[in-house]
Amino acid sequence: MxxxxxxxxxxxxxxxxxxxxxxxxxxxxxxxxxxxxxxxxxxxxPSAPIRQALSEAVLREDAYGYPGSKGSQRFLRQAADWLAFRFGIDIDPEHELVSLMGSQDGLGHLALSLCNPGDIALVPDPGYPVYMAGLALAGTEPFMMPLRAENRFLPDFEAIPEEVWKRAKFMLLNYPSNPVSAVADLTFFEQAVAYAKRHGVLIVHDLAYSEMAFDGYKPPSILQVKDAIDVAVEFHSLSKSFNMAGCRIGFLAGNRKAVGALRELKANIDYGVFLPVQEAGIVALQQDMLGEQExxxxxxxxxxxxxxxxxxxxxxxxxxxxxxxxxxxxxxxxxxxxxxxxxxxxxxxxxxxxxxxxxxxxxxxxxxxxxxxxxxxxxxxxxxxxxxxxxxxxxxxxx
The missing domain is CATH 3.90.1150.10 (Aspartate Aminotransferase, domain 1)
Structure with a gap:
């Protein structure tokens, strides 16, 4: 058999x-x-206005066509506006954004769109399991970056061998982190961007927990670093920030070549996020910008x-x-x-x-x-x- x-x-x-x-x-x-x-x-x-927007959108007769793998223009523009509001960064919604069925969708497919079999990706250990799953599906070889308490659960870039840097296509970072709940500041991201530029490596930053911070801490975006968009992309998710985990909506922002590669792959395997869910996502981001979101x-x-x-x-x-x-x-x-x-x-x-x-x-x-x-x-x-x-x-x- x-x-x-x-x-x-x-x-x-x-x-x-x-x-x-x-x-x-x-x-x-x-x-x-x-x-x-x-x-x-x-x-x-989710908040009542988010649920209301979703319920109204699903009753529209025109809501059931293929939504498009790139994302609706309204949602992408709102995502870009929210990034400007939250982090002060300027993102082109036409070329530097793509909507996703949650950030896990993008993380699971990213290596397929960026890597050839035998390429290396730098991955945190401990790290969210989909990081390794995406590499396994693409035939990409992981190089583990140990995260230890004595180094505040930050990777040691100096400890990565030169030969690994030469073969690496991208490096995964995740701050605030799942599972270790560690945080990083802009100085750390500046160092990461410097290493990435030196070695021609793309940084993939998973920022799914950007709105779940305490004690006055505000997690930064790696795209706040000067010229980081030349070597970085960043995943954002509405799942945890707005209690929309079951809706499956998020987005990738940053370097247009990397964003374009994922968009091209997804155009061949799915037709995008259900439009009413994107409408609910728009309301969630708007509420946050207006200070109406708890x-x-x-x-x-x-x-x-x-x-x-x-x-x-x-x-x-x-x-x-x-x-x-x-x-x-x-x-x-x-x-x-x-x-x-x-x-x-x-x-x-x-x-x-x-x-x-x-x-x-x-x-x-x-x-x-x-x-x-x-x-x-x-x-x-x-x-x-x-x-x-x-x-x-x-x-x-x-x-």
Whole structure:
């Protein structure tokens, strides 16, 4: 019998999410009250005006034709206006923007549009799984850039060998970061742009969490760096910033050759984002510019503070992140666990089975993630406090 499954599927690396989903189902079958802090899916809906715009648009008789893979002119112009408002950058909506079915759509297809088999891409470790999945689909070779706490989870450009720089087509950066919740300033991006220009490498910056920052911090765009558009593109998403994860809408901005390459690929594989969803996206961006959109950053900052405090009360000290909806938590020493086999994955499964709290083991995001878990702040504060109490009992061997 022929095998009806491509070998490359084994290289996609995100099976842990399906695995954790099965753990959750089993815990529910066992009668546990599961607090799901595993997947970063917002638990709140978009604002009423966004939902109203979507509902009105879907009733229009002219809304059901092919939307076009490039994106509607109205949406692209609004995206360009929002980038100017938010970051002070000037983007040509005709040539330097393309709409996407969420930023993951673009991240998954980018290497196919930019690379030939055997090319190298520089990838953060830990990093969002679609980074590696996109490379596997394109036959692009990854070179891992370790992100470590002692370097504030920033890559060391000097540690990348000259031969790797010569073969690299692009470098992936992600600040604020998923999963490590690290942040970067313009000085870091200036250094990254300098390296990219020196070696002829495109920078691909994933800025999906630009509006989920705390303590007065405002994440910058790499395109704010002088002449960065010569060597950089940037992904933006409406999923987390405006609670539109299920709508699947985002965009890529920046270098016109790279944007054009992705646009050309997508013109051959899909027909773009459903027009009513683009109309809803326009309203979301307009609301933000008018100050009518309630900040998701404020919501997640309150959840972060409450959850971190509750964990500290349980004896688990974790630095408070400055952005994202995630806590990147270094696992404490559990004196009751003497076995070397207690990996992040085993701890995550045991904690779910004993307490009903679901998190993602750090090794799901790369080798450097071992010893950590990623916790998503996607429950109300009282549930987060309850989760922290259960986790504390597990760490002390009381659960």
């Amino acid at each position: 022929k095998e009806w499954r491509a070998d490359r599927l084994s290289e996609l690396g995100s099976s842990i999410f399906a695995e954790v989903a099965e753990w959750k189902r089993e815990a529910i079958r066992q009668g546990l009250d599961v607090i799901d802090l595993s997947i970063g899916s917002p638990d709140l809906p 900040s998701v950053g404020m919501l997640y900052e309150k959840r972060r503070d409450r959850f971190i405090e509750a964990l500290r009360e349980q004896g688990w000290e974790i630095p408070a992140p400055k952005a994202t909806m995630f806590i990147w938590a270094k696992l404490p020493t559990m004196k009751w666990s003497l076995s070397e086999l207690w990996t992040s994955r085993r701890i995550s499964r045991e904690m779910l089975e004993r307490t009903g709290v679901a998190v993602i083991p750090g090794d799901a995001f790369g080798e450097q993630g071992e010893g950590y878990v990623r916790i998503a702040l996607v429950e109300k504060e009282e549930r987060l406090v309850e989760a922290a109490c259960r986790m504390g009992k597990f760490i002390r061997g009381e659960a």
